[in-house]
Amino acid sequence: MIRVVIADDHPIVRAGLKALFSIEPDIEVVAEAATPQEALDAAEHENPDVVLMDLQFGSGETTTGAGATRTIRALDAAPYVLVLTNYDSDADILGAVEAGASGYLLKDAPPHELMNAVRAAAAGESALAPVIASRLLDRMREPRVNLSSREIEVLEQVGAGRTNQEIAAGLFISETTVKSHLAHIFSKLDVASRTAAVSVARRKGILR
Amino acid sequence: MIRVVIADDHPIVRAGLKALFSIEPDIEVVAEAATPQEALDAAEHENPDVVLMDLQFGSGETTTGAGATRTIRALDAAPYVLVLTNYDSDADILGAVEAGASGYLLKDAPPHELMNAVRAAAAGESALAPVIASRLLDRMREPRVNLSSREIEVLEQVGAGRTNQEIAAGLFISETTVKSHLAHIFSKLDVASRTAAVSVARRKGILR
DNA sequence: CCTCCCATCCTCCGAAAGGACGACTCCCGG
DNA sequence: CCGGGAGTCGTCCTTTCGGAGGATGGGAGG
Structure with a gap:
């Protein structure tokens, strides 16, 4: 059984993910988090295999999704983090990868792609949405810009x-x-x- | 029983809305639509009371959420349209209201606010998220800019x-x-x- | 018909922006 | 300890932008 934590500030998205995972026999949602802090707590105490992390949290939060990802990955026996977000901005992708995310999915991805990614992440593999993968390669080619x-x-x-x-x-x-x-x-x-x-x-x- | 059509290109969001509505005794999801066209078809044939409409559809679509809203509102016995979207951009809000939407909700709204809005819409009332309402008023004060x-x-x-x-x-x-x-x-x-x-x-x- | 708005074009001129030098500190890393 | 990058400031010069002010034709609407 793959133990999953859902971290997203949208109640609708949390309900949707939970509903989709409830169909899968090998995936179990063990906690939901509406803030980065809650995500961190759940990652520490629920012993999950995978944390599904949104990057955009409400403006009230001190920590970002990327920050929470970094902290979670620094835990002992750290779960894998799968970033699930709306945008495919270069900065977001790079930031998530640097923070230690195992994968990066877009919210408009078809459910089966999501399931595959969760299973891949739980197995320690990386799963990038095709769109993201090609964008990452493009970005690699472009010399990194370093503004002070x-x-x-x-x-x-x-x-x-x-x-x-x-x-x-x-x-x-x-x-x-x-x-x-x-x-x-x-x-x-x-x-x-x-x-x-x-x-x-x-x-x-x-x-x- | 309030008959609702869900129009959103995100499978996750559709699943989430369906899950949330399944808890409510007086609301029934009669159809799901992944494109504006599907939304229009469902509005015509499923005889819904309310259509929950996303504004942002995938780039492949010819019609926008606002366009579909306009078309739906022009039907005989037209259902009420409740716009449910991610952003609170002024242009989007104005566009949706002009297209005949009964309400405008953000996807990070708490579920109870969503339920209230659906019931209000079904009763023919308007329901705007508080954030949206105040923004709309701000916009009214600012003279409308009309660029050719x-x-x-x-x-x-x-x-x-x-x-x-x-x-x-x-x-x-x-x-x-x-x-x-x-x-x-x-x-x-x-x-x-x-x-x-x-x-x-x-x-x-x-x-x- | 007349008026308003839009789109197109013009000149003249001052202000802002940008390029091309050089130069001085401060601080960090080899 | 020395090189180099970052941040600061300067001058001289050219190009671009924007302001003022006007002109033409076409389409929509009172």
């Missing part, structure tokens, strides 16, 4: 529509420095304008 | 990071015309720069 925290800070201001002057005032630096940061950002993202930088950063998941 | 289709087209290009020259070439118009459209956009959105326009448009749900 200050650069991201500036880029966020740009994304909010502020001018260099406004950004300078807001960050207590000179306009020259803002331009300097932007020049570095442009070069790293291989673009020529602020709007293009925002667009690329959004696509890459650097900006939300 | 051409202006939106230009704005999309701007959001993709293209320069005026590139946009002009792409749309087969002169750069002057692009600037003219942008000037109108700026004035309508009450901003002073292209990046600010994109930012505001995104917040208002004009751009995704």
Whole structure:
């Protein structure tokens, strides 16, 4: 019997997963969690084989799904974590994989794919949705972009529509420095304008 | 007995809703639909009281959830449509209400709120999630922004990071015309720069 | 018919943005 | 201890953007 913990803040999704698993003879839902903290507790005390983890939790939470994944994977006798989420943003996928997730599924996946993934995860294998797998490979090919925290800070201001002057005032630096940061950002993202930088950063998941 | 049709492309969500409704003595799920078209068929032939409609369907669909809502509401003896979706974007809410939805719920709503909304809808009343209701009021206060289709087209290009020259070439118009459209956009959105326009448009749900 | 809105085009001009140098600290890792 | 990256600032210059202001034609609607 595969012991599964469901961690998702949507009651509807929890009910759905439970209903789908109730049909499967070899899978048992041993706990439900509506917050990352509850997920962690359940992972510690219910001795599950697999934790199904949503990445997006309500805005009230201090821990994210990725954070909870990391903590769970650091436990003794840690269960495998299968990330189940709505989006296929590059940043999310990378973050989940780095946090130690065994798989990454989208919520619109057909049920049988979900079952396969749970069984694979329980066996210690990795299961990525096909969409995700190819995206991960694409991402591997693209050289990893490393913006400094200050650069991201500036880029966020740009994304909010502020001018260099406004950004300078807001960050207590000179306009020259803002331009300097932007020049570095442009070069790293291989673009020529602020709007293009925002667009690329959004696509890459650097900006939300 | 309240007859309900569930229209959502996520098998997990359909299973969840069905499971939740199975507990309620006065609500019966008479059909499930994975596409807008299926939803329309079910609305016509199953004689439901309420259709629970997701707004986001897979990219392969020709009709949107809002479109299906409009069509369903135009039927003889039309059922009430309750929109149940993930996001609370202004554009989505407005679109759903204009299409004739009786209510707008978020998928992370607690089950009892969902049940209340279904019963209210079946009785011909409106049920909006509190979050949505206040947002709708905010939106009413803000003067409605009406960008022409051409202006939106230009704005999309701007959001993709293209320069005026590139946009002009792409749309087969002169750069002057692009600037003219942008000037109108700026004035309508009450901003002073292209990046600010994109930012505001995104917040208002004009751009995704 | 006349008016409003949309889409298209124009010029002139100032402001913002971006490129290309250089230069100074601070701090981290080899 | 030294190199290099990050962050800060500067100047000079070019290009792009946006503002002002106007013009044309076409379609929708009072």
